[in-house]
Amino acid sequence: ETGVTQTPRHLVMGMTNKKSLKCEQHLGHNAMYWYKQSAKKPLELMFVYNFKEQTENNSVPSRFSPECPNSSHLFLHLHTLQPEDSALYLCASRRTRDTDTQYFGPGTRLTVL
Amino acid sequence: TQLLEQSPQFLSIQEGENLTVYCNSSSVFSSLQWYRQEPGEGPVLLVTVVTGGEVKKLKRLTFQFGDARKDSSLHITAAQTGDTGLYLCAGSSRSNDYKLSFGAGTTVTVRA
Numbered sequence: 103e104t105g106v107t108q109t110p111r112h113l114v115m116g117m118t119n120k121k122s123l124k125c126e127q128h129l130g131h132n133a134m135y136w137y138k139q140s141a142k143k144p145l146e147l148m149f150v151y152n153f154k155e156q157t158e159n160n161s162v163p164s165r166f167s168p169e170c171p172n173s174s175h176l177f178l179h180l181h182t183l184q185p186e187d188s189a190l191y192l193c194a195s196r197r198t199r200d201t202d203t204q205y206f207g208p209g210t211r212l213t214v215l
Numbered sequence: 216t217q218l219l220e221q222s223p224q225f226l227s228i229q230e231g232e233n234l235t236v237y238c239n240s241s242s243v244f245s246s247l248q249w250y251r252q253e254p255g256e257g258p259v260l261l262v263t264v265v266t267g268g269e270v271k272k273l274k275r276l277t278f279q280f281g282d283a284r285k286d287s288s289l290h291i292t293a294a295q296t297g298d299t300g301l302y303l304c305a306g307s308s309r310s311n312d313y314k315l316s317f318g319a320g321t322t323v324t325v326r327a
Binding site for chain 2: 196
């Protein structure tokens with residue numbers, strides 16, 4: 103238990119569906135991150151939020167839409183995805199004032215049919 | 216982009232043997248993290264090292280940060296089947312806004 107939770111843990115969706123991934127951290131951190139982990143590839147940073155403000159969009163396609171209503175919650179809204187978007191999506195958080203260390207959630211395994 | 220290279224990519228050993236995983240870069244990092252990840256789960260933090268030459272021990276795991284803060288190693292003594300997993304190193308630096316750069320990982324399998 104790392105203090106970062108993600109729901110759902112597994113998601114299967116068609117290319118025309120709209121779904122959302124949720125992340126919540128109970129650590130009092132101010133920065134939150136979305137990563138994509140595909141087979142045989144290093145973790146890819148997608149988005150960074152700091153105190154609810156987006157500070158990084160790593161050239162992510164617009165079919166991925168993040169939302170950060172407060173420092174504890176992070177969403178990733180998905181629409182018209184492609185099969186190659188199938189991956190493990192990981193959320194992480196960090197307290198920026200005193201550490202570089204990020205703490206990860208368990209991830210959402212996404213399969214796009 | 217700050218690249219981290221991990222070696223070996225795969226490692227399979229017998230229970231009770233020792234193993235070492237390496238993480239190398241041409242970039243200098245302000246800190247380096249090691250994570251262990253099991254299939255279908257998120258990476259779990261093992262250690263953070265921040266000082267060049269630092270050695271940290273976590274039970275049977277020994278982590279070392281290179282003097283120049285460009286490389287690191289993870290040594291496991293008397294491996295157990297529970298040590299099986301994907302080991303990831305990740306470095307961060309002020310020049311990269313403290314974003315983590317990840318290695319591709321080392322898959323360790325410890326056989327009973």
